[in-house]
Structures are given as C-alpha cells and as structure tokens.
Amino acid sequence: MSNAVTRGLTADQVQVGQQLPTLEQDVTATTVVLGALASRDWRPMHHDKDFAINRNGVANIFINTPNNAAWFERYITDWTGPRGRLGRMKFKMSSSVFPGDRMVMSGVVKSVDTDESGCCWLELDVAVSVEGVVSTSCLARIAIPENDEDNPWSRKADRWQP
Amino acid sequence: MSDPIPDIPxxxxxxxxxxxxxxxxxxxxEMGYVYNTCAAVQNGNPLYWDAAVAEELTxxxxxxxxxxxxxxxPHYWAPGAEGEQKALQAHFDLKELLDLPEAIIAGNExxxxxxxxxxDVLTTHQIVRSISDVKTTKVGTGRFWVIDVECHNQKGEFVGKDTYSCLGYRRPKS
Structure with missing residues (x-):
C-alpha cells in the first residue's frame, strides 16, 4: 500500500487542534442546480428562484442538504486522501447558501483515538461559512490509516464501528 | 398570530x-450519478475516478x-404514478397530519x-423516532420531529442510517 496516488494522511501526521486547509468556492445558480440534480432532489426551492422567494420566503434558490454533505465529504477527503473513510457526520444547519455567496470551508481536529479493533478515528469540527457567519456546521468522524500498510476500507463487521 | 396548534392526534x-x-x-x-455528484462538488478523489485505485483500496x-x-x-415522474413523488414520505405525512404546511430540515446525521x-440493490425503511411539544422559532410555530431512514444492501448488510431532525411550522400571519 505505498502507491503515491493512494498514499494520504496517516495517524502520526495528525494532532488535536490541527487546522484543515480552508477551501473557498464561489456559488452560482449552476452550483446549486448541479448539486440538486446530482442528488435527485427535484424540489423547486433548489432550482426555481420564483418559488424560493415567493413560497419559501428566502432570498434565492439554495444548496440542498445532500449536496451540502457532498461538499463536506469532498473537503474532508481532499485532506485525508482516498484511504480516509467517513464513519459518521452530524450537521447543524443555521442558514442557507445562495448564488452569489462565497462559501468558505474550514475545519479543526477535535480528537484522535484508536478503537479496540485498532482503527484510528479522527473527530473533526468542520463548517461552511459565508461572510464569516457559519451556515452549516458538521461534526465528522473519519477513519484514517494507522500507517502506510493500513487501509480503513478493508474493515468490516466488528472491525468497523462508526 | 397563527391559529393554535392542535394536540398530537x-x-x-x-x-x-x-x-x-x-x-x-x-x-x-450506477456510476453515472457518482460522476454527477463528484462533478457537482469538484471531488477529485481517485477512489471514484480511477478504477485501479478503487480496486486497490476497496x-x-x-x-x-x-x-x-x-x-x-423517486423519479420526478414515472408511468402510473400520480401526484408529486417525494422522498422521506414520513416527513410529508407528518406535515399533513399535524396541519403544519411549511417545513425545514434543521439537522441531519x-x-x-x-x-x-x-x-447493488438497496432496501430502506423510515421510522419516526419522536415528535416534540409545540415550539416557537424565528420562522414560525410548530413541532420538531426526528425520522430515521435505515438502509441495507442485497446481502442484508447495514449500509447506513440517515437521521433527519425536521421542523414543521406555520408562518406567522402578517
């Protein structure tokens, strides 16, 4: 398991308090609609501006929940590399992300632990913010390899405790 | 002020x-939706784009x-289906049964x-876990409820659980 493409973060490279590199993304109507349709979410507030404004009473169409999760997944695994395996994500939505917003993703390592099966787990506090205000926060639990020989994706049954 | 919210039947x-x-x-x-999803968020994880990496790791x-x-x-339309096809039907049922016309997803795990x-062919079911007392929030007055969606594959293996915390509410009368 030493392929340069698949090599990523290992447990010895992570410590509590470590910041994840920020990711900034300008959001357009296309961003919102692409995400909604990719997640098979046909609800009109994610593609119909008139409906969003006049029925939902919000400023515009907005990023849907499953696409929000996909952005978080991308952000986290950009950092861990492909051997990072998500176990759990808990989202708290405070406000929506609209076209014209500049979305800023940030994160910090809250804990690093190894469970009884030898799986290394990170707990991450990650967030999407717009103009310095958190719109969605996410507490994520992700397994990363203990070392270059380990691979969390090989874990099943009792050896996978998300 | 909105009309009073009735007790839970x-x-x-x-x-x-x-x-x-x-x-x-x-x-x-199928992989088509995987590529659409990765493209929508510019996810370049080789696990999803490089079959050799996927073979090596998973x-x-x-x-x-x-x-x-x-x-x-559900598909937006399907032969023989009537009305709008909705995911998380238990949520829309509660909106109707509790007479709370608006709703937002307040949290998700x-x-x-x-x-x-x-x-893979997956199976799922929905379970309403709780319904709250009447609450007043900045968007209106209503109730919170929690719904679990549990998912297994064709081998009966646990694939995951999706838990939604929802707020059904009435907008304040202006």
Whole structure:
C-alpha cells in the first residue's frame, strides 16, 4: 500500500487542534442546480428562484442538504486522501447558501483515538461559512490509516464501528 | 398570530417507533450519478475516478458514502404514478397530519456502514423516532420531529442510517 496516488494522511501526521486547509468556492445558480440534480432532489426551492422567494420566503434558490454533505465529504477527503473513510457526520444547519455567496470551508481536529479493533478515528469540527457567519456546521468522524500498510476500507463487521 | 396548534392526534403518536415505507431502490446503483455528484462538488478523489485505485483500496468501484439518500429519491415522474413523488414520505405525512404546511430540515446525521457498489440493490425503511411539544422559532410555530431512514444492501448488510431532525411550522400571519 505505498502507491503515491493512494498514499494520504496517516495517524502520526495528525494532532488535536490541527487546522484543515480552508477551501473557498464561489456559488452560482449552476452550483446549486448541479448539486440538486446530482442528488435527485427535484424540489423547486433548489432550482426555481420564483418559488424560493415567493413560497419559501428566502432570498434565492439554495444548496440542498445532500449536496451540502457532498461538499463536506469532498473537503474532508481532499485532506485525508482516498484511504480516509467517513464513519459518521452530524450537521447543524443555521442558514442557507445562495448564488452569489462565497462559501468558505474550514475545519479543526477535535480528537484522535484508536478503537479496540485498532482503527484510528479522527473527530473533526468542520463548517461552511459565508461572510464569516457559519451556515452549516458538521461534526465528522473519519477513519484514517494507522500507517502506510493500513487501509480503513478493508474493515468490516466488528472491525468497523462508526 | 397563527391559529393554535392542535394536540398530537393519537393515530399520529402511534406512528412513533413503527417501521414505515419499506422500499427498494428503483434502479441498481450506477456510476453515472457518482460522476454527477463528484462533478457537482469538484471531488477529485481517485477512489471514484480511477478504477485501479478503487480496486486497490476497496476491491472495486464504490459510491461516495454521502450519496446514501440519493438512491432512494423517486423519479420526478414515472408511468402510473400520480401526484408529486417525494422522498422521506414520513416527513410529508407528518406535515399533513399535524396541519403544519411549511417545513425545514434543521439537522441531519449520517452513519456509514458497508460501501455502496455499482449493481447493488438497496432496501430502506423510515421510522419516526419522536415528535416534540409545540415550539416557537424565528420562522414560525410548530413541532420538531426526528425520522430515521435505515438502509441495507442485497446481502442484508447495514449500509447506513440517515437521521433527519425536521421542523414543521406555520408562518406567522402578517
């Protein structure tokens, strides 16, 4: 398991308090609609501006929940590399992300632990913010390899405790 | 002020903890939606784009874990289907049964088990876990409820659970 493409973060490279590199993304109507349709979410507030404004009473169409999760997944695994395996994500939505917003993703390592099966787990506090205000926060639990020989994706049954 | 929110009817309270809407994904898992999802968020993880990497790490191609709910959203239209086809039907039922016309998803928790692979056929069911007392929030007055969506693959393996915390409400009369 030493392929340069698949090599990523290992447990010895992570410590509590470590910041994840920020990711900034300008959001357009296309961003919102692409995400909604990719997640098979046909609800009109994610593609119909008139409906969003006049029925939902919000400023515009907005990023849907499953696409929000996909952005978080991308952000986290950009950092861990492909051997990072998500176990759990808990989202708290405070406000929506609209076209014209500049979305800023940030994160910090809250804990690093190894469970009884030898799986290394990170707990991450990650967030999407717009103009310095958190719109969605996410507490994520992700397994990363203990070392270059380990691979969390090989874990099943009792050896996978998300 | 809105009209008073009525008590929770006994038949609605009786739904709490009951397995509802057991269903199978309407098409086998396929990579097209995986690529669409990765493209929508510019996810370049080689696990999803490079079959050799997927083979090395996961024994073959898989879908991103956060796509779990994608596989259960109904087609917008299907032959013989009437009315709007909705995912998370237990949520829309509660909106109607509790006479709360507006709703938002206030929180969501995902737990991931076995990876989902192309060709898999998944089954799911929905369970209403709780319905709150009447609450007044900045968007209106209503109730919170929690719904679990549990998912297994064709081998009976646990694929994941999707828990939604929802607020059904009435907008304040202006």
């Amino acid at each position: 006994a038949e609605v309270q009786a739904l709490v903890g009951v397995i509802q809407y057991e269903e199978r994904s309407t098409f086998p898992i 024994g073959g191609q898989i879908a991103p874990p956060t796509m779990m709910s994608v596989w259960f959203r 995902l737990v991931f088990g076995e990876p989902v692979r192309p060709g």
